[in-house]
Every structure is written in C-alpha cells, then in structure tokens.
Amino acid sequence: MPTLEEAFTTLQPAVVECQQELPFCQVTQFTAIQAIVDNLAAAKRVHIVDLGIKSGSHWPIIMQAHAGRQECQLELLKITAVGPHKERIEEIGTIAKLKPCVMVMIEIEASTNTPNFLDRFDAALYLCAAVFNCHEDCMERENSCRVLLEGVFIWEGIQNIITTEGEERIHRQEKLEFWRAYWQDLASLK
Structure with a gap:
C-alpha cells in the first residue's frame, strides 16, 4: 500500500471518486x-x-x-x-x-493531539468508529474507494496518531474551540 503522501499524488482518480461517494x-x-x-x-x-x-x-x-x-x-x-x-x-x-x-x-473535529496516550487513543477510536460507520452506510465492502480509504488513509492515520510522538506525528486533529482560539490569537497579532 502507498503512503498517505504517495496516495494523494499517485491515486488522484481514486481520491476524487471517493470524495464523490x-x-x-x-x-x-x-x-x-x-x-x-x-x-x-x-x-x-x-x-x-x-x-x-x-x-x-x-x-x-x-x-x-x-x-x-x-x-x-x-x-x-x-x-x-x-x-x-x-x-x-x-x-x-x-x-x-x-x-x-x-x-x-x-478539519475533522477530534482531539487526537493530546499528549496523554490514553486520551489520544480514545479520541482516535471514536473518530475511526464514526468514519467506519459512515463507510458502512455509504459504500459496499468491496468498493475500491472504501478499500483505498480504509487501507491507506485511515490505516496510516491510526498508526500515526497512536504510535508516533513529537514532530513525526502529522495527524493532529483538534476540537473547534482550539481552532477558534488559534485564529483569534493569530488575528490579534496583526
């Protein structure tokens, strides 16, 4: 399976099809x-x-x-x-x-950026359960888009959220309150 970066650059038709489904x-x-x-x-x-x-x-x-x-x-x-x-x-x-x-x-609203592993694991579990439920309702199990999403994007996201720390963790979803505060702080710097 390709990495997330490779998937976005080499699997464009499949990504577009997934977005449409x-x-x-x-x-x-x-x-x-x-x-x-x-x-x-x-x-x-x-x-x-x-x-x-x-x-x-x-x-x-x-x-x-x-x-x-x-x-x-x-x-x-x-x-x-x-x-x-x-x-x-x-x-x-x-x-x-x-x-x-x-x-x-x-942005996905989830709190997968917490330093506490158990909190991060719990948030990732709820996020993935919601995504899998959506796939179950919207796509057949054999659907190539579903296989791609679950086998590349979700798999890498789960692995990254749970097994990496510091700079190596690229999946860092936050709650809406975080982003509101972030953009307000950024605006106040102007």
Missing part, C-alpha cells in the same frame, strides 16, 4: 465553496491559496461560479496550489502575512 466530503466542499463565493462576490481580483491541495476537484466549481457573475465581473482569478507536503506549506510562511479576506479550513 461520501456525503460528508460533498457537504464540506459545498460549504467551503459557498463561503468563498459569498465572501468574494464583489471582488474583481481574487487570489486563492490552497494549502495542502489534494485533488483540486472543487476549483472548477469556483471558476464557474465567478464566470457566471453578471454584476461585478471578475478581472483576475489566480489559484495557487500547494501540495500536501508539510515542507512546502511551511515555505509559504505564517498565513497572516497574506492578509486573507476569507479563510476556509476543513
């Missing part, structure tokens, strides 16, 4: 796209920076929405995609320097 992927993408379209309705020049781009399948929808605007025609739409590699994202620098007028973050 799972309702929660569709809901999060629709919500993100709508937030962007609503907040940029009066903008003439738009630069979108996608940190950690996976498939990019949502950007044609943004382009179509902006192309169909009758009032306030768009003069420029620039999309900068940064791959899922942590090093590339870190090269971009602290997002605050870009001074975004809207920022959309899609």
Whole structure:
C-alpha cells in the first residue's frame, strides 16, 4: 500500500471518486465553496491559496461560479496550489502575512493531539468508529474507494496518531474551540 503522501499524488482518480461517494466530503466542499463565493462576490481580483491541495476537484466549481457573475465581473482569478507536503506549506510562511479576506479550513473535529496516550487513543477510536460507520452506510465492502480509504488513509492515520510522538506525528486533529482560539490569537497579532 502507498503512503498517505504517495496516495494523494499517485491515486488522484481514486481520491476524487471517493470524495464523490461520501456525503460528508460533498457537504464540506459545498460549504467551503459557498463561503468563498459569498465572501468574494464583489471582488474583481481574487487570489486563492490552497494549502495542502489534494485533488483540486472543487476549483472548477469556483471558476464557474465567478464566470457566471453578471454584476461585478471578475478581472483576475489566480489559484495557487500547494501540495500536501508539510515542507512546502511551511515555505509559504505564517498565513497572516497574506492578509486573507476569507479563510476556509476543513478539519475533522477530534482531539487526537493530546499528549496523554490514553486520551489520544480514545479520541482516535471514536473518530475511526464514526468514519467506519459512515463507510458502512455509504459504500459496499468491496468498493475500491472504501478499500483505498480504509487501507491507506485511515490505516496510516491510526498508526500515526497512536504510535508516533513529537514532530513525526502529522495527524493532529483538534476540537473547534482550539481552532477558534488559534485564529483569534493569530488575528490579534496583526
């Protein structure tokens, strides 16, 4: 099985198909796209920076929405995609320097970043149970997308959350309260 990084770069058609089959992927993408379209309705020049781009399948929808605007025609739409590699994202620098007028973050709400192993294990168990229940309701067991999700993405996520510490742990989901405080602190630095 490929690693998570390899899966995002080599299994693009399968990743896109998985996103189309799972309702929660569709809901999060629709919500993100709508937030962007609503907040940029009066903008003439738009630069979108996608940190950690996976498939990019949502950007044609943004382009179509902006192309169909009758009032306030768009003069420029620039999309900068940064791959899922942590090093590339870190090269971009602290997002605050870009001074975004809207920022959309899609994150799993779970507390898998606690230093206490038992708390982290418990949170990972609840998260995975919810994901497996969703797969059970939305996909057949033999579905190639389900096999890919469970065999690559979820397996690596579980392994990373439970067996790694420090810098090596890349899966660090947090609760909504954490992200609210984080973005408020970042905004106060401006």
